Amino acid sequence: MLMEEKLVVKELEQGKELTNQLTNSLNNPSSSSKDSNEVLISEIIHCFENTIAMMMSLDKKTLKRSHERSDQSNKKRYERDYSSLCVYEFFKFEFHDILSNSVDFLIIRRMLEKNKMEKVKICVGTGPEGTPLDDGYCWRKYGQKDIHGSKNPRGYYRCTHRFTRGCLAVKQVQKSDINPLCYEVKYLESHTCDITPSTTKHSVSVPQEEERKLHDAKQSEDTIKHMKHEELMLSIEDLDYKKEIFRTFSFSNPETDDFLEWKDLMENFSPTTSESGTTNEFHVSPTDDSCFSSLENILGSAHDLSWM
DNA sequence: TCGATTTGACCTTC
DNA sequence: GAAGGTCAAATCGA
Known part of the structure; x- marks a missing residue:
């Protein structure tokens, strides 16, 4: 051993x-x-x-x-x-x-059930010129390709700091054929440049930010519900991705968050917002498992038993 | 002028 | 040979 x-x-x-x-x-x-x-x-x-x-x-x-x-x-x-x-x-x-049914448990299981690890995000919403919303990192486009069977081309991006800091982060962005408001963003390598996503461009107070998240999530919910189920089948095996989910949900304080509203939203999918505060991303469970029901169980039970 | 984007060519994989 | 990924010269814009 x-x-x-x-x-x-x-x-x-x-x-x-x-x-x-x-x-x-x-x-x-x-x-x-x-x-x-x-x-x-x-x-x-x-x-x-x-x-x-x-x-x-x-x-x-x-x-x-x-x-x-x-x-x-x-x-x-x-x-x-x-x-x-x-x-x-x-x-x-x-x-x-x-x-x-905890997030970690399910992610471990999925990590074990699927050898190839990648993370795919469905980004809902567009930037000022119809581009995908900013995820906070600096990307440089190095190619674009028409994809067989897809109406929209796929853009290839790598980290701006690839040559200066040796960062190998790469992402592929492709607009959804079905819903032009949605982008499929595939992250193939993690950032090693230690340049954290910008938080200065859109600095808002925490309550405003939370309120905006909920507002954006509700607006996007209708859009998502009209998408084909297959389109929402995402894999969330990456550890960083897991941490992102935890940062967003696991430590929500039931005393301060509007927990019930989130509960409704989390039935089928889960919205998150990047640290830049500019991206509406829906991380969707690839199976019927509710990654988040356990969260409600854990927090909810504790809430009921002793936290109040 | 310089950095970012575009786009056709080339490479790799199946 | 087809499809996807990358390269690099040309082009654009601040």
Whole structure:
């Protein structure tokens, strides 16, 4: 067993222990406090994130090893998939009651079920000249291509800092054939340039921002509902993508957010807004699984039991 | 003048 | 050979 594999097991054991603590805490609201529950949830999520990060790192190493031993490649791949499946089953069994539908859980499962990882966003809305809304990063277009079977060409963009900072981030943007307001944006590599999305161009106060998100989301909802289901089938395997979802939803405070309105919106899809505050993006669950129902379960149950 | 975009040619993969 | 991805010269605009 690799060192990293031992760490994954250790992290999972810690997550299990924390989950047990949270279960006890929620079952005995009188002996627990809101703060302690928040700390526990935060630590559990931290465990999940660490585990995912380690598994992704481990995955690359195992892949490398299997390439080095080409005569055993199929066997290695089977072993890798099998061990991942075991971890998934572990999660499924151990955390079923509380976290069975959590974002992390589902993302882990999807990561395991699908080898190729990429992230696709459906961006609803257009910029001033009918271009996709800004995601905050600096992109330089390097090509455009007509795509077989598509009415609209696909644009190829790479990070402006590709040559100055060696950033390999690349994205492909294609306008939807069905809905001209929608763009399919495919991110193929992550930014390594350490240039964070701009937050200065559209600085608004937090309440205004939240209000605007809700407004934009509602406006876009009708548009989305008219799109073909297949068009909304997105894969959200990327870890960064997961973090983005968590940043948007997981730490919403039921005491301050209009939680019920979000609940309605999240039934079928979930809107987010980039840090630049200029993009309306709908991250849609690719299956019938509700990535967010668990969030309601976690926050909702805690809300009911002891957080008020 | 310089950086960004356009677009035809070329390369790669299936 | 077809389709998608990238390159790079030409062009545009601030």
